[in-house]
Amino acid sequence: MSAPIRVVLADDELLIRTALAQMLDLEDDLSVVAEAANGEHAVTAAVKYAADVAVLDLQMPKLDGIAAAEQLTRLLPGCGCVIITSHGRPGHLKRALAAGVRGFLPKTTSAATLAAVVRTVHEGGRHVDSELAAEAIAAGDSPLTPREADVLELAATGAPIDEIAHRAALSPGTVRNYLSNAMTKLGAANRHEACATARRLGWI
């Protein structure tokens, strides 16, 4: 048998990270060569240890899984990226694939699947969870313009218009127009409902 696949594992929750590392290490052909608690560290560690595959949690401090994958595919093209996540939002899957990610799994999948996907990705293949893929296709593309998404994201904190306008360096009237457009596109009755749907679909 050839040398084991060198895996870097990144997850901000120590307990989970340790458990997953142990689990992956139990596979004969996998070897966890480094662990990281955030995206930045994941990238440097993957480069340092010349990893074959990076298993990245989606939500992490500093650099999230997708941003880390993006850097990684540039800095270390031979390294495949697998994203695992608790919340499978359609938009995240799209952005991940655009960033060069070749594996995308919810944390509800089995351990066997994760190991299998790591192997598949290492061989240059792809694998995305079929349910998530279906959702992504059903949800379609984000109808929001970049600016609308920006403003909607600021609105998600619950701040009033003036606050949003100030933080986005826009006139209050413009903010209202953007929000109104976004609400129409998302079929929401108010901006907070719009924020909720946009978040659910991974569009902000």
Place this chain on the structure above:
Amino acid sequence: MSAPIRVVLADDELLIRTALAQMLDLEDDLSVVAEAANGEHAVTAAVKYAADVAVLDLQMPKLDGIAAAEQLTRLLPGCGCVIITSHGRPGHLKRALAAGVRGFLPKTTSAATLAAVVRTVHEGGRHVDSELAAEAIAAGDSPLTPREADVLELAATGAPIDEIAHRAALSPGTVRNYLSNAMTKLGAANRHEACATARRLGWI
């Protein structure tokens, strides 16, 4: 050495559950006798296998970790409950302790700590993460009346007043009064900010 501590593990994410189970099983004096994907199943499994300690994820379908712990302390008083969670909200800790939980840990703790807490709880002791405890004390008790919390929870979806009023079987005016009160108590400029604060503190 005496018989190993019989542990039931509940977490809705299969990958995580499997990994944690394997990890706990690696400890000589711990034995994972059952796994559950939701609170209901956790309770029945704990009873069925006469578990010594239940390790429960906070957010689960059907019955969340706290509700499961509440039932468990009634149905199987000898069984200690440990809650693990990704989001350490002060309010959750309080409710957990009130429900008879004796261990409360964020998922950012180490594997060694989890095992140690399981042992402590089995021996009748308590352990809550010190940082979480500090936050809980700093945050104080919820100033919201039960009804205010109800309404605020309904408001969290972003629904307009009429919708909230209908769902709570209240007059729109009353809803606005409750929300206004809640906003004042939470120092929020609008109800969505109030929802955000209340959620952050685990009060809804």
Place this chain on the structure above:
DNA sequence: GGTTCCCCATGACAAACGTCACGGGCCGCC
């Protein structure tokens, strides 16, 4: 060079929202 889309802005109008004052009914407590 026209069309289209995004960006940014203004002004006016109606609806939703937040505040305040006030009332009654119920319960628990001193």
Place this chain on the structure above:
DNA sequence: GGCGGCCCGTGACGTTTGTCATGGGGAACC
């Protein structure tokens, strides 16, 4: 029995928000 707290409701008032019409500037594309 008074007091306070929570429950629920109404009405009035001013502010915020959502909608719509309108316009100019810039980039992309045919």
